[in-house]
Amino acid sequence: MPTGVAIRDVREQLFEAAERVLLRDGPSALTSRAVTTEAGCAKGVLHRHFADFDAFLAGLVLDRIARIEAGTGALCARAGTGVVADHLTDALTGLFGSVAIAVVGLVTSRDELRARLREARPTGVPVLTDAANAIAAYLVAERSLGRLAPDADVDVLAPTLIGAAHLLFADRTGTPPEPDAVRKVVTTVLAGAVVG
Known part of the structure; x- marks a missing residue:
């Protein structure tokens, strides 16, 4: 996603992307890169909303x-x-x-x-x-x-x-x-x- 473009409901978008990865590929495939790629956004988006990946998962x-x-x-x-x-x-x-x-x-x-x-x-x-x-x-x-x-x-x-x-x-x-x-x-x- 281009820089500067607002993402609506970013937390939910990231959560839904994580679910898709989790269901398709299992827990071991769930990484911040996999989630943001699935969500179609930059990796930094996740880290702007969560302290780290485990905070996101929690x-x-x-x-x-x-x-x-x-x-x-x-x-x-x-x-x-x-x-x-x-x-x-x-x-x-x-x-x-x-x-x-x-x-x-x-x-x-x-x-x-x-x-x-x-x-x-x-x-x-x-x-x-x-x-x-x-x-x-x-x-x-x-x-x-x-x-x-x-x-x-x-x-x-x-x-x-x-x-x-x-x-x-x-x-x-x-x-x-x-x-x-x-x-x-x-x-x-x-x-x-x-x-x-």
Whole structure:
């Protein structure tokens, strides 16, 4: 991009470029040069908006976590309607069918990034922990409506669902699991917790 030409929404443009590189080539290919080339801008643009590349990556991860958190309200709004297992199947497929699985690989592969994220997220694996919190909020809503057993331990069920679904989707280059495979995991994990 020529010098002096303003780029609208530069942070989002850079984040989207990083996602494309991450999804196409994996975490090891994600460099500042790859991102700016993909975004069609000079390398200096990234460094004008972020202290360094790990600050950029932390911004990307935190932005994607914010999207997960925004989806929590939509999932919780479905409580009391339809079938619990269907809602969770859709939520897990949406989560892991997105860039989230690639972001988890990025976080686990970069020590400096994890250290920076620990400042905002001191426990758990960012993205996975946030997704588990979203699922737990939904399960609490369903339990309060009597659709889950009163003794259903959402603090165990939610991370179990996230972990099991993560394993199904973990191979970013493989074929994603069929919805029936995700639903089978959900119904197995929830066996005994769903009322009726």
